[in-house]
Amino acid sequence: MAAEKGEPLRSGRFADGRLLGLGFWQAWQMVVLCTPFIVTGNADAMPFGNPTLVLLALMTASYALVVLLSRRFAPFLGRRDSFVLAGGLTAVGTLLMPVGLTGAISIAPVVFAIGAAAASLGNALLIIMWGELWSALATGRVGRHLYASYTFSFVLFFVAYALPALAAMAYTALLPIASALILFACKSEPRREPSVIPLDIKTVPVARLLVCVFLISVVWGTSQGMLDPYAAGDEHFIAKAMLLAGGGIGAITLSMMLSQEPDEATALYRPVIPAVVIGLILLLLQPALYPFLGSGLVIMGIYCLDMLMMLVSTDVAFRGRISVAMSFGVTILIARTGTLVGTALADALTGAPFWSPQLHNDTFLLSVLTLAIIGMLFFTIADVQRLYVTPRTGVPDASLEEKCAAIAAMGRLTNRESEVLVLLARGRSVPYICDELSIAQGTAKHHVSNIYRKLGVADRQGLLDAIEQGGVGKPGWE
CATH class of the missing domain: 1.20.1250 (Growth Hormone; Chain: A;)
Structure with missing residues:
Protein backbone atom coordinates (compact mmCIF):
# COMPACT_ATOMS: atom_id res chain seq x y z
CA MET A 1 0.00 0.00 0.00
CA PRO A 194 13.31 16.63 20.63
CA SER A 195 10.60 16.58 23.26
CA VAL A 196 9.13 19.80 24.52
CA ILE A 197 9.23 18.23 27.97
CA PRO A 198 12.88 17.22 28.24
CA LEU A 199 14.14 14.70 30.75
CA ASP A 200 15.18 16.26 34.05
CA ILE A 201 18.60 14.66 34.42
CA LYS A 202 18.61 15.60 38.12
CA THR A 203 15.96 12.95 38.76
CA VAL A 204 18.26 10.19 37.48
CA PRO A 205 20.65 8.52 40.00
CA VAL A 206 23.54 8.94 37.58
CA ALA A 207 26.42 8.63 40.06
CA ARG A 208 25.07 5.43 41.62
CA LEU A 209 24.40 3.76 38.29
CA LEU A 210 27.84 4.67 36.95
CA VAL A 211 29.51 3.24 40.06
CA CYS A 212 27.58 0.00 39.48
CA VAL A 213 28.67 -0.08 35.82
CA PHE A 214 32.26 0.42 36.96
CA LEU A 215 32.09 -2.43 39.49
CA ILE A 216 30.44 -4.84 37.04
CA SER A 217 33.18 -4.01 34.52
CA VAL A 218 35.87 -4.64 37.16
CA VAL A 219 34.37 -8.09 37.73
CA TRP A 220 34.36 -8.67 33.96
CA GLY A 221 38.00 -7.67 33.55
CA THR A 222 39.11 -9.72 36.55
CA SER A 223 37.30 -12.88 35.46
CA GLN A 224 38.60 -12.64 31.89
CA GLY A 225 42.13 -12.18 33.18
CA MET A 226 41.89 -15.42 35.15
CA LEU A 227 40.61 -17.75 32.43
CA ASP A 228 43.96 -19.37 31.61
CA PRO A 229 43.43 -22.41 33.91
CA TYR A 230 40.14 -23.15 32.18
CA ALA A 231 41.42 -22.66 28.65
CA ALA A 232 44.54 -24.78 29.21
CA GLY A 233 44.57 -27.72 26.84
CA ASP A 234 41.52 -26.51 24.88
CA GLU A 235 42.56 -24.47 21.86
CA HIS A 236 38.93 -23.84 20.95
CA PHE A 237 37.85 -22.67 24.42
CA ILE A 238 37.14 -19.07 23.40
CA ALA A 239 35.34 -20.18 20.23
CA LYS A 240 32.98 -22.40 22.23
CA ALA A 241 32.38 -19.66 24.77
CA MET A 242 31.62 -17.18 21.98
CA LEU A 243 29.28 -19.67 20.32
CA LEU A 244 27.28 -19.95 23.55
CA ALA A 245 27.22 -16.17 24.07
CA GLY A 246 26.18 -15.54 20.46
CA GLY A 247 23.46 -18.15 20.67
CA GLY A 248 22.11 -16.59 23.85
CA ILE A 249 22.02 -13.09 22.41
CA GLY A 250 20.47 -14.44 19.21
CA ALA A 251 17.74 -16.15 21.23
CA ILE A 252 17.01 -12.92 23.13
CA THR A 253 16.89 -11.04 19.82
CA LEU A 254 14.31 -13.46 18.46
CA SER A 255 12.31 -13.26 21.67
CA MET A 256 12.22 -9.45 21.58
CA MET A 257 11.12 -9.42 17.96
CA LEU A 258 8.33 -11.94 18.57
CA SER A 259 7.07 -10.44 21.81
CA GLN A 260 7.19 -6.79 20.65
CA GLU A 261 8.14 -5.81 24.21
CA PRO A 262 7.47 -2.08 24.70
CA ASP A 263 10.16 -1.53 27.35
CA GLU A 264 13.38 -2.36 25.53
CA ALA A 265 15.70 -1.06 28.24
CA THR A 266 14.23 -3.47 30.79
CA ALA A 267 14.53 -6.35 28.34
CA LEU A 268 18.19 -5.48 27.78
CA TYR A 269 18.90 -5.25 31.50
CA ARG A 270 17.28 -8.52 32.64
CA PRO A 271 20.05 -10.92 31.52
CA VAL A 272 23.01 -8.83 32.75
CA ILE A 273 23.40 -9.77 36.44
CA PRO A 274 21.90 -13.31 36.25
CA ALA A 275 24.05 -14.35 33.29
CA VAL A 276 27.31 -13.08 34.80
CA VAL A 277 26.55 -14.52 38.26
CA ILE A 278 25.57 -17.94 36.91
CA GLY A 279 28.62 -17.95 34.64
CA LEU A 280 30.97 -17.22 37.53
CA ILE A 281 29.32 -19.88 39.69
CA LEU A 282 29.80 -22.46 36.91
CA LEU A 283 33.47 -21.52 36.77
CA LEU A 284 33.69 -21.94 40.56
CA LEU A 285 32.47 -25.54 40.48
CA GLN A 286 35.17 -28.06 41.30
CA PRO A 287 36.05 -29.62 39.03
CA ALA A 288 34.69 -27.17 36.46
CA LEU A 289 32.61 -29.13 33.95
CA TYR A 290 32.61 -27.57 30.50
CA PRO A 291 34.03 -24.25 31.74
CA PHE A 292 33.31 -22.60 28.40
CA LEU A 293 29.63 -22.57 29.50
CA GLY A 294 30.47 -20.27 32.40
CA SER A 295 32.71 -18.07 30.28
CA GLY A 296 30.06 -17.82 27.57
CA LEU A 297 27.39 -16.72 30.03
CA VAL A 298 29.69 -14.05 31.46
CA ILE A 299 30.40 -12.75 27.95
CA MET A 300 26.70 -12.71 27.11
CA GLY A 301 25.86 -10.75 30.26
CA ILE A 302 28.55 -8.15 29.70
CA TYR A 303 27.59 -7.66 26.04
CA CYS A 304 23.99 -7.11 27.20
CA LEU A 305 25.33 -4.44 29.56
CA ASP A 306 27.16 -2.78 26.66
CA MET A 307 23.96 -2.63 24.64
CA LEU A 308 22.00 -1.33 27.63
CA MET A 309 24.58 1.45 28.11
CA MET A 310 24.33 2.43 24.46
CA LEU A 311 20.53 2.41 24.39
CA VAL A 312 19.94 4.26 27.66
CA SER A 313 22.80 6.78 27.68
CA THR A 314 22.17 7.90 24.10
CA ASP A 315 18.42 8.20 24.69
CA VAL A 316 18.97 10.10 27.95
CA ALA A 317 21.32 12.44 26.06
CA PHE A 318 18.63 13.09 23.45
CA ARG A 319 15.80 13.66 25.94
CA GLY A 320 18.01 15.59 28.34
CA ARG A 321 19.39 17.71 25.47
CA ILE A 322 23.01 17.03 26.33
CA SER A 323 25.89 15.91 24.13
CA VAL A 324 25.82 12.24 23.18
CA ALA A 325 29.60 12.19 23.37
CA MET A 326 29.37 13.42 26.95
CA SER A 327 26.56 11.09 28.04
CA PHE A 328 27.42 7.88 26.18
CA GLY A 329 31.13 8.70 26.02
CA VAL A 330 31.46 9.16 29.78
CA THR A 331 29.40 6.01 30.42
CA ILE A 332 31.51 3.82 28.18
CA LEU A 333 34.70 5.47 29.51
CA ILE A 334 33.76 4.43 33.03
CA ALA A 335 32.95 0.90 31.85
CA ARG A 336 36.26 0.56 30.01
CA THR A 337 38.12 1.97 33.01
CA GLY A 338 36.53 -0.75 35.13
CA THR A 339 37.58 -3.39 32.63
CA LEU A 340 41.13 -2.02 32.65
CA VAL A 341 41.28 -2.02 36.46
CA GLY A 342 39.93 -5.57 36.62
CA THR A 343 42.35 -6.84 33.97
CA ALA A 344 45.30 -5.14 35.68
CA LEU A 345 44.23 -6.62 39.01
CA ALA A 346 44.02 -10.11 37.51
CA ASP A 347 47.42 -9.68 35.86
CA ALA A 348 49.00 -8.58 39.14
CA LEU A 349 47.38 -11.34 41.21
CA THR A 350 48.14 -14.22 38.87
CA GLY A 351 51.79 -13.10 38.64
CA ALA A 352 52.24 -12.66 42.39
CA PRO A 353 54.19 -15.22 44.48
CA PHE A 354 51.23 -15.69 46.83
CA TRP A 355 48.86 -16.66 44.01
CA SER A 356 47.07 -19.96 44.60
CA PRO A 357 43.98 -21.86 43.41
CA GLN A 358 42.26 -20.93 46.68
CA LEU A 359 42.84 -17.21 46.05
CA HIS A 360 41.49 -17.72 42.52
CA ASN A 361 38.26 -19.20 43.92
CA ASP A 362 38.00 -16.50 46.58
CA THR A 363 38.28 -13.81 43.91
CA PHE A 364 35.47 -15.38 41.87
CA LEU A 365 33.31 -15.81 44.98
CA LEU A 366 33.82 -12.16 45.95
CA SER A 367 32.79 -11.20 42.40
CA VAL A 368 29.58 -13.22 42.70
CA LEU A 369 28.69 -11.58 46.01
CA THR A 370 29.44 -8.11 44.62
CA LEU A 371 27.18 -8.64 41.63
CA ALA A 372 24.39 -10.10 43.76
CA ILE A 373 24.42 -7.05 46.04
CA ILE A 374 24.50 -4.66 43.07
CA GLY A 375 21.59 -6.42 41.36
CA MET A 376 19.45 -6.51 44.51
CA LEU A 377 20.10 -3.06 45.95
CA PHE A 378 21.85 -0.59 43.69
CA PHE A 379 21.17 -1.35 40.03
CA THR A 380 17.71 -2.86 39.68
CA ILE A 381 15.05 -3.01 37.01
CA ALA A 382 13.24 -0.24 38.87
CA ASP A 383 16.30 2.00 38.45
CA VAL A 384 16.30 1.36 34.70
CA GLN A 385 12.60 2.08 34.45
CA ARG A 386 13.05 5.37 36.33
CA LEU A 387 15.01 6.64 33.36
CA TYR A 388 11.83 6.49 31.31
CA VAL A 389 9.30 7.75 33.84
CA THR A 390 8.77 11.50 33.83
CA PRO A 391 6.26 13.69 35.66
CA ARG A 392 2.70 13.55 34.38
CA THR A 393 1.75 17.04 33.27
CA GLY A 394 -1.18 16.28 31.01
CA VAL A 395 -4.81 16.99 31.90
CA PRO A 396 -5.86 14.01 34.07
CA ASP A 397 -9.59 14.19 33.33
CA ALA A 398 -9.21 14.31 29.55
CA SER A 399 -10.28 11.19 27.68
CA LEU A 400 -7.74 9.05 25.89
CA GLU A 401 -9.12 10.10 22.52
CA GLU A 402 -8.83 13.78 23.45
CA LYS A 403 -5.24 13.34 24.59
CA CYS A 404 -4.38 11.50 21.38
CA ALA A 405 -6.09 14.16 19.27
CA ALA A 406 -4.08 16.90 20.99
CA ILE A 407 -0.84 15.00 20.50
CA ALA A 408 -1.68 14.24 16.86
CA ALA A 409 -2.26 17.94 16.18
CA MET A 410 0.98 18.97 17.86
CA GLY A 411 2.94 16.34 15.94
CA ARG A 412 1.14 17.06 12.67
CA LEU A 413 0.17 13.41 12.21
CA THR A 414 -1.84 12.31 9.18
CA ASN A 415 -5.36 10.96 9.65
CA ARG A 416 -4.16 7.38 9.34
CA GLU A 417 -1.32 7.96 11.76
CA SER A 418 -3.82 9.46 14.22
CA GLU A 419 -5.89 6.28 14.02
CA VAL A 420 -2.81 4.17 14.64
CA LEU A 421 -1.85 6.43 17.56
CA VAL A 422 -5.16 5.78 19.34
CA LEU A 423 -4.75 2.02 18.93
CA LEU A 424 -1.17 2.16 20.23
CA ALA A 425 -2.35 4.20 23.21
CA ARG A 426 -4.87 1.45 23.96
CA GLY A 427 -2.04 -1.08 24.05
CA ARG A 428 -2.87 -2.77 20.74
CA SER A 429 -0.18 -4.79 18.97
CA VAL A 430 0.91 -4.31 15.36
CA PRO A 431 -0.98 -7.44 14.16
CA TYR A 432 -4.13 -6.14 15.85
CA ILE A 433 -3.70 -2.75 14.17
CA CYS A 434 -3.34 -4.49 10.80
CA ASP A 435 -6.63 -6.34 11.29
CA GLU A 436 -8.47 -3.33 12.71
CA LEU A 437 -7.46 -0.95 9.90
CA SER A 438 -7.19 -3.56 7.12
CA ILE A 439 -3.60 -2.64 6.28
CA ALA A 440 -0.47 -4.69 5.66
CA GLN A 441 1.99 -5.29 8.48
CA GLY A 442 4.72 -3.36 6.69
CA THR A 443 2.38 -0.38 6.33
CA ALA A 444 1.46 -0.54 10.01
CA LYS A 445 5.12 -0.59 11.04
CA HIS A 446 5.73 2.32 8.68
CA HIS A 447 3.01 4.35 10.42
CA VAL A 448 4.36 3.43 13.88
CA SER A 449 7.87 4.51 12.89
CA ASN A 450 6.53 7.82 11.55
CA ILE A 451 4.60 8.43 14.77
CA TYR A 452 7.68 7.80 16.92
CA ARG A 453 9.76 10.11 14.75
CA LYS A 454 7.25 12.96 14.72
CA LEU A 455 6.61 12.73 18.45
CA GLY A 456 10.30 12.47 19.36
CA VAL A 457 10.00 9.18 21.25
CA ALA A 458 12.03 5.98 21.02
CA ASP A 459 9.55 3.28 22.01
CA ARG A 460 6.02 2.44 23.20
CA GLN A 461 6.69 3.55 26.77
CA GLY A 462 7.94 6.93 25.56
CA LEU A 463 4.81 7.28 23.43
CA LEU A 464 2.51 6.59 26.39
CA ASP A 465 4.43 9.10 28.51
CA ALA A 466 4.13 11.75 25.78
CA ILE A 467 0.36 11.20 25.55
CA GLU A 468 -0.06 11.59 29.32
CA GLN A 469 2.26 14.60 29.51
CA GLY A 470 0.76 16.36 26.52
CA GLY A 471 4.23 17.07 25.11
CA VAL A 472 5.71 16.00 21.81
CA GLY A 473 8.51 16.87 19.46
CA LYS A 474 8.93 20.16 17.71
CA PRO A 475 10.13 20.58 14.13
CA GLY A 476 13.37 21.95 12.91
CA TRP A 477 15.82 19.82 14.92
CA GLU A 478 19.11 19.04 13.27
Missing part, protein backbone atom coordinates in the same frame (compact mmCIF):
# COMPACT_ATOMS: atom_id res chain seq x y z
CA ALA A 2 1.36 3.41 -0.87
CA ALA A 3 2.32 5.84 1.86
CA GLU A 4 -0.13 8.64 2.55
CA LYS A 5 0.54 12.15 1.42
CA GLY A 6 2.99 13.96 3.63
CA GLU A 7 4.70 10.81 4.95
CA PRO A 8 8.45 10.43 4.42
CA LEU A 9 8.86 7.38 2.28
CA ARG A 10 12.17 6.38 3.81
CA SER A 11 11.31 6.30 7.51
CA GLY A 12 11.68 2.82 8.94
CA ARG A 13 14.01 1.54 6.21
CA PHE A 14 16.86 1.46 8.68
CA ALA A 15 15.60 -2.00 9.64
CA ASP A 16 16.32 -3.30 6.13
CA GLY A 17 19.98 -4.09 6.83
CA ARG A 18 22.06 -1.05 7.61
CA LEU A 19 21.37 -1.63 11.29
CA LEU A 20 24.00 -4.37 11.13
CA GLY A 21 26.75 -1.77 10.64
CA LEU A 22 27.42 -1.59 14.36
CA GLY A 23 28.09 -5.33 14.25
CA PHE A 24 31.26 -4.72 12.22
CA TRP A 25 32.59 -2.47 14.99
CA GLN A 26 31.75 -5.04 17.68
CA ALA A 27 33.26 -7.88 15.64
CA TRP A 28 36.53 -5.91 15.41
CA GLN A 29 36.70 -5.69 19.19
CA MET A 30 35.96 -9.38 19.59
CA VAL A 31 38.62 -10.50 17.12
CA VAL A 32 41.27 -8.12 18.47
CA LEU A 33 40.76 -8.94 22.13
CA CYS A 34 39.65 -12.57 22.00
CA THR A 35 41.79 -14.24 19.30
CA PRO A 36 45.55 -14.65 18.75
CA PHE A 37 45.51 -13.00 15.34
CA ILE A 38 46.12 -9.37 16.35
CA VAL A 39 47.38 -8.94 19.92
CA THR A 40 48.11 -12.15 21.77
CA GLY A 41 49.61 -14.35 19.06
CA ASN A 42 53.26 -13.32 19.54
CA ALA A 43 52.98 -11.54 22.87
CA ASP A 44 55.79 -13.55 24.47
CA ALA A 45 58.31 -11.80 22.24
CA MET A 46 57.57 -8.36 23.70
CA PRO A 47 59.54 -6.80 26.55
CA PHE A 48 56.79 -4.59 27.99
CA GLY A 49 54.54 -7.20 29.56
CA ASN A 50 50.92 -7.89 28.72
CA PRO A 51 50.07 -6.29 25.34
CA THR A 52 46.34 -6.77 25.95
CA LEU A 53 46.65 -4.65 29.07
CA VAL A 54 48.54 -2.00 27.10
CA LEU A 55 45.83 -1.97 24.44
CA LEU A 56 43.06 -1.69 27.06
CA ALA A 57 44.88 1.24 28.68
CA LEU A 58 45.17 3.03 25.33
CA MET A 59 41.50 2.33 24.55
CA THR A 60 40.46 3.83 27.86
CA ALA A 61 42.64 6.89 27.28
CA SER A 62 41.16 7.26 23.79
CA TYR A 63 37.60 7.38 25.11
CA ALA A 64 38.66 10.13 27.48
CA LEU A 65 40.30 12.03 24.60
CA VAL A 66 37.22 11.74 22.36
CA VAL A 67 35.00 12.99 25.19
CA LEU A 68 37.28 16.01 25.59
CA LEU A 69 37.37 16.65 21.84
CA SER A 70 33.58 16.46 21.69
CA ARG A 71 33.36 19.78 23.52
CA ARG A 72 34.68 21.44 20.37
CA PHE A 73 33.98 19.09 17.46
CA ALA A 74 30.77 17.20 18.31
CA PRO A 75 28.51 16.08 16.77
CA PHE A 76 31.10 14.01 14.91
CA LEU A 77 28.47 12.70 12.49
CA GLY A 78 28.34 16.13 10.89
CA ARG A 79 32.01 16.02 9.89
CA ARG A 80 33.16 13.94 6.90
CA ASP A 81 36.70 13.70 8.22
CA SER A 82 35.39 11.89 11.30
CA PHE A 83 34.41 8.90 9.17
CA VAL A 84 37.84 8.79 7.52
CA LEU A 85 39.64 9.04 10.85
CA ALA A 86 37.43 6.47 12.58
CA GLY A 87 37.71 3.80 9.90
CA GLY A 88 41.23 4.61 8.70
CA LEU A 89 42.98 4.87 12.06
CA THR A 90 41.40 1.66 13.32
CA ALA A 91 42.31 -0.25 10.16
CA VAL A 92 45.93 0.97 10.03
CA GLY A 93 46.40 0.33 13.74
CA THR A 94 45.00 -3.18 13.34
CA LEU A 95 47.67 -4.01 10.78
CA LEU A 96 50.51 -2.41 12.75
CA MET A 97 49.85 -4.18 16.06
CA PRO A 98 50.69 -7.75 14.95
CA VAL A 99 53.75 -6.43 13.09
CA GLY A 100 54.95 -4.82 16.30
CA LEU A 101 54.36 -8.02 18.26
CA THR A 102 56.53 -10.21 16.05
CA GLY A 103 59.70 -8.77 17.53
CA ALA A 104 61.35 -9.11 14.13
CA ILE A 105 62.50 -5.48 14.06
CA SER A 106 64.37 -3.42 16.64
CA ILE A 107 61.60 -0.84 16.98
CA ALA A 108 58.87 -3.45 17.33
CA PRO A 109 57.56 -2.05 20.66
CA VAL A 110 57.28 1.40 19.10
CA VAL A 111 55.39 -0.01 16.11
CA PHE A 112 52.99 -1.82 18.43
CA ALA A 113 52.45 1.30 20.54
CA ILE A 114 51.71 3.43 17.47
CA GLY A 115 49.37 0.81 16.06
CA ALA A 116 47.54 0.30 19.36
CA ALA A 117 47.17 4.07 19.87
CA ALA A 118 45.81 4.59 16.34
CA ALA A 119 43.40 1.66 16.58
CA SER A 120 42.21 2.77 20.01
CA LEU A 121 41.49 6.34 18.93
CA GLY A 122 39.71 5.29 15.75
CA ASN A 123 37.71 2.67 17.64
CA ALA A 124 36.58 5.17 20.29
CA LEU A 125 35.57 7.76 17.69
CA LEU A 126 33.62 5.18 15.68
CA ILE A 127 31.50 3.94 18.57
CA ILE A 128 30.74 7.49 19.75
CA MET A 129 29.54 8.29 16.23
CA TRP A 130 27.29 5.23 16.26
CA GLY A 131 25.94 6.49 19.57
CA GLU A 132 25.12 9.84 17.98
CA LEU A 133 23.07 8.02 15.35
CA TRP A 134 21.24 5.78 17.82
CA SER A 135 20.29 8.76 19.98
CA ALA A 136 18.32 10.41 17.18
CA LEU A 137 17.15 7.43 15.17
CA ALA A 138 13.51 7.62 14.11
CA THR A 139 12.46 4.15 15.18
CA GLY A 140 10.90 2.34 18.10
CA ARG A 141 13.06 -0.72 17.66
CA VAL A 142 16.45 0.58 18.79
CA GLY A 143 16.93 -2.18 21.35
CA ARG A 144 16.15 -4.88 18.80
CA HIS A 145 18.51 -3.19 16.36
CA LEU A 146 21.29 -3.38 18.92
CA TYR A 147 20.64 -7.04 19.61
CA ALA A 148 20.55 -7.83 15.89
CA SER A 149 23.85 -5.97 15.39
CA TYR A 150 25.55 -7.85 18.21
CA THR A 151 24.17 -11.18 16.98
CA PHE A 152 25.57 -10.43 13.53
CA SER A 153 28.95 -9.58 15.08
CA PHE A 154 29.31 -13.18 16.22
CA VAL A 155 28.88 -14.33 12.62
CA LEU A 156 31.65 -11.96 11.57
CA PHE A 157 33.81 -13.16 14.48
CA PHE A 158 33.59 -16.80 13.41
CA VAL A 159 34.45 -15.88 9.83
CA ALA A 160 37.70 -14.39 11.15
CA TYR A 161 38.24 -17.38 13.42
CA ALA A 162 38.04 -19.76 10.46
CA LEU A 163 40.55 -17.85 8.32
CA PRO A 164 44.34 -18.36 8.19
CA ALA A 165 46.28 -15.88 10.34
CA LEU A 166 47.31 -13.43 7.60
CA ALA A 167 43.87 -13.46 6.00
CA ALA A 168 42.27 -12.93 9.41
CA MET A 169 44.47 -9.86 9.99
CA ALA A 170 43.45 -8.30 6.68
CA TYR A 171 39.81 -9.21 7.26
CA THR A 172 39.86 -7.65 10.73
CA ALA A 173 41.37 -4.43 9.37
CA LEU A 174 38.44 -4.14 6.94
CA LEU A 175 35.77 -4.42 9.65
CA PRO A 176 36.04 -0.83 10.98
CA ILE A 177 36.15 0.52 7.42
CA ALA A 178 32.92 -1.32 6.63
CA SER A 179 31.34 -0.01 9.84
CA ALA A 180 32.33 3.59 9.03
CA LEU A 181 31.00 3.32 5.47
CA ILE A 182 27.66 1.91 6.63
CA LEU A 183 27.42 4.60 9.29
CA PHE A 184 27.99 7.27 6.64
CA ALA A 185 25.19 5.75 4.56
CA CYS A 186 22.87 6.06 7.57
CA LYS A 187 23.32 9.83 7.89
CA SER A 188 20.17 10.45 5.89
CA GLU A 189 17.96 8.33 8.14
CA PRO A 190 14.90 10.22 9.48
CA ARG A 191 15.57 11.72 12.91
CA ARG A 192 13.17 11.98 15.79
CA GLU A 193 12.54 15.47 17.09
